[in-house]
Amino acid sequence: MAKPITKIDEPILTEKEKQDQSLKEVLQDLSQNADGIKETMQLLQELHESGILGAINNLVEAKEQVAKIAVGQMLRPPVTNAINNAMAAGGLLTEMNPETTKKLMGGLSKGLQKAEEGLQANKKVSVFDLVKLMRDPDVNRVIKFSIDLLKGLGEGLKD
Template identity: 30%
Template sequence: MAKAITHIEKHRHDASQERAQTLDQLLNVVTEHKEALLAALDILSELHRAGVLDILRGLLENRHEVGAIAINQFNRPDTHRMIKNAIGGVEFLSRLDPEEIQTVLKATGNGIRRANQAVQENERTGFWDLVKTIRDPDVRSSFSMLTGFVQGMGEAVRPKP
């Protein structure tokens, strides 16, 4: 028969051995990730020079007061309206076709440039000049676009029978 085990030898680590092993592991990790660590240290240095780290430290030290102020600001009715409006704006933009928006924005930008040009050149438009511009194909295209816009708005706001 086998002999009974009466004594278990525990493997004890020496504190200096553990420290040396930990330092060795850290050096291996630092060596392996040298590029990333140098980049991170550069970023931290720039944040420190810009004062961002001081701001963050101040926020952390005063986090309870800052949190109370933030909660009070969020509980104001105008903040609720602002958040609802932002959500509504995002929903509105998500329903629009990007190509159609691009066309309208391009036309609007061109119109603003022409309007500024007229102001810079101090153009004066008389009654007969207005009558002549109605025949201009560009003006007619713009009127057609505006008419379509107004008709579309009217369809949306007209009470349904």
């Protein structure tokens, strides 16, 4: 009886045969994707002609220096202050009731419109006008809100 085959010898390719096989695969890929490759080459040519490709190449070559500059800029006190302030503002917004924020933004918008109208009218306000305004429920609501806001700010500023 014949012995079973347990080992299959795979053909060993020479370096030239490996190169020929790789070249054949690349040519096949090129022929299957000709349109995309042509468009890519056109894009690269346009980037080259406009100088963008050269700038990108220089940027990549100088990546270490660019990274140092970027990190140096990020560590400047104004930038770190801005980041810290943004984080604090984000924290404040997460604590606020969205309905209150919506009302406040709506009121601010209306208030700015009224203020613009007042500037356009260029009318002087007398002491009697101020006394009458104290009876206006909208003005009274804002005065009470402002007093409460000032009280809360003062409490928050305690050490």
